[in-house]
Amino acid sequence: MASQPVLWNFFRSSASWRVRIALALKGIDYEYRAVNLYTDEQLSEDFTKLNTKQEIPILEIDGIRLTQSLPIIEYIDETRPHEPRILPQDPAKRCKARAIAEIINSGIQPYQNTNVLKRLVSEIGEEKKNEWLQHYLTKGFRAIEVALAESSGTYCVGDELTIADLCLVPQVYSAHRFNVSLKDFPNILRINAELEKLPAFHKSHAHRQIDTFAEYREN
Ligand SMILES: N[C@@H](CCC(=O)N[C@@H](CS)C(=O)NCC(=O)O)C(=O)O
Structure with a gap:
């Protein structure tokens, strides 16, 4: 290796x-x-x-x-x-951070996975696929927004970065990509904007990778 x-x-x-x-x-x-x-x-x-x-x-x-x-x-x-640190040392905060990460990891992302969407298009068509995305992404974001109202400070859980923040930014990008509105989720939008200012998040963005398609490339 x-x-x-x-x-x-x-x-x-x-x-x-x-x-x-x-x-x-x-x-x-x-x-x-x-x-x-x-x-x-x-x-x-x-x-x-x-x-x-x-x-x-x-x-x-x-x-x-x-x-x-x-x-x-x-x-x-x-x-x-x-x-x-990416996982909080405090068990209660660690549990809250992992819970938000899990809402995204197992409660939203699987519904938008490439192979799932391909299959949906072939079985029920493009329009129904878009309804599916609206439904499952909005349902997941609603749960995150409620969790953030309780746990957030500058970031998802208090003022320190956690694993929840690492999951949030890519998921917000996916919402924009699939035209899912986040206007009813002010905590999500606020925290995402804060996170995007951080150098590690800037560098890791989908539009700044070596395989980013030319039409999406940003500096
Ligand atoms: N729970 C897994 C999910 C991995 C996953 O679904 N990856 C997607 C890209 S985000 C993938 O490789 N999809 C391939 C496909 O749908 O065929 C993880 O967090 O690593």
């Missing part, structure tokens, strides 16, 4: 984006291996050997290959426990 960490990811993959932010926050350089989800590279024989689930991200680090963005982020924070 390579000594430099390797991240298999795609500029628009929200789960990969969470890991990019964690790596940037901890100052970890890595090799970026692009997996184009729009041409189904994740379904190739070679990639399936790396992850049977045919999903990104995969992170190779410290001689091990890891899948699933949230456990990967926790591994990075536990093995590199210098500031900024």
Whole structure:
């Protein structure tokens, strides 16, 4: 295995984006291996050997290959426990941060996954797919907004960054991409705007990656 960490990811993959932010926050350089989800590279024989689930991200680090963005982020924070910490040390705050991350990870993202949307279009058509996205994304964002009304300070849980923030920014991007309105969710919009100012979040943005399509590229 390579000594430099390797991240298999795609500029628009929200789960990969969470890991990019964690790596940037901890100052970890890595090799970026692009997996184009729009041409189904994740379904190739070679990639399936790396992850049977045919999903990104995969992170190779410290001689091990890891899948699933949230456990990967926790591994990075536990093995590199210098500031900024990504998981709060206080158990109650840690639980709240993980809960918001889970609403996104298991309660929203699976409904917008590339293979799910492809199947929906072929089974029920483009219009119904858009209704599906509106319904499930709005339902998830509503739950996040309520959680944030209780837990947020500058960021999702108080004034320190947490794993919840790493999940929020890519999910807000997805809402814009799928034309899901966030106008009723002022906490989400406020915190997202704060997070976007931070260098690690700026660097990790979907529009600033080596595989970002030319039409989306930003500096
Ligand atoms: N829970 C997983 C989700 C991984 C996932 O669904 N990744 C998406 C991109 S964000 C993917 O690779 N999709 C491939 C497909 O739908 O075929 C994680 O957090 O890593």
